[in-house]
Amino acid sequence: MSDFRIQTYVLGGVSTNCYLIFNKNTREAVVADPADNAAYVLNKCRELEVTPVAILLTHGHFDHILAVKDICRAFPCTVYAGREEERLLQDPSLNLSGSIGTEQTGIEADVLVKDNDVISLIGFEWKVLETPGHTAGSVCYYVESERVLISGDTLFANSLGRTDLPTGDERAIVQSITEKLLTLPEDTMVYPGHGEVTTIRHEKQYNPVAMYRRR
Numbered sequence: 001m002s003d004f005r006i007q008t009y010v011l012g013g014v015s016t017n018c019y020l021i022f023n024k025n026t027r028e029a030v031v032a033d034p035a036d037n038a039a040y041v042l043n044k045c046r047e048l049e050v051t052p053v054a055i056l057l058t059h060g061h062f063d064h065i066l067a068v069k070d071i072c073r074a075f076p077c078t079v080y081a082g083r084e085e086e087r088l089l090q091d092p093s094l095n096l097s098g099s100i101g102t103e104q105t106g107i108e109a110d111v112l113v114k115d116n117d118v119i120s121l122i123g124f125e126w127k128v129l130e131t132p133g134h135t136a137g138s139v140c141y142y143v144e145s146e147r148v149l150i151s152g153d154t155l156f157a158n159s160l161g162r163t164d165l166p167t168g169d170e171r172a173i174v175q176s177i178t179e180k181l182l183t184l185p186e187d188t189m190v191y192p193g194h195g196e197v198t199t200i201r202h203e204k205q206y207n208p209v210a211m212y213r214r215r
Helices: 038-048 068-074 083-090 170-181 200-206 210-214
Strands: 004-011 016-023 028-032 051-056 078-082 111-113 118-121 124-130 139-143 148-152 189-192
Touching: 004 038, 016 038, 016 189, 028 038, 038 068, 051 068, 051 118, 078 083, 083 111, 124 170, 200 210
Parallel strands: 028 051, 051 078, 078 111, 148 189
Antiparallel strands: 004 016, 016 028, 118 124, 124 139, 139 148
């Protein structure tokens, strides 16, 4: 039985999914998209007796990054983000921090990843999939051994991320989903940035973007 475990916490003003992913044996953890309320995330780490070693960012919008700095102050985490997302992460006018009552902020990733990079974390291999569209530097993280995809705001259950925000591109997100994500094994569990968990099998049948792939 696998030691891979994943917990979901819905945080922040726009109900963002933050994922605490850990190795049951080593007790090392990865935090994916720490949306807000670092104290809550850190408390969950203490409850589960896990130690965060890395933060994975699917993209740089404020509602996915607000807890990054506080988590890194508590634990020496390495922060990963897409190579095309650097400017958006650092620029409050692009990452939209300061909206809906949040403070303006910018962050720097320690490691900028590119398509097909493989990151070794907490005893598992994480493949980077560049999926521009929601933002220019959006990425997804695929753990093939566990059939798990952290899809950020690229792919949702029965839907897809909006493209009317800075650096968004509708044509690009459709291409990212049809060429990079819907080609994954159908039993892959999809953990999106908002909403319910889904599967690639379900999205190939019911996601409106899938019709582009069937043409």
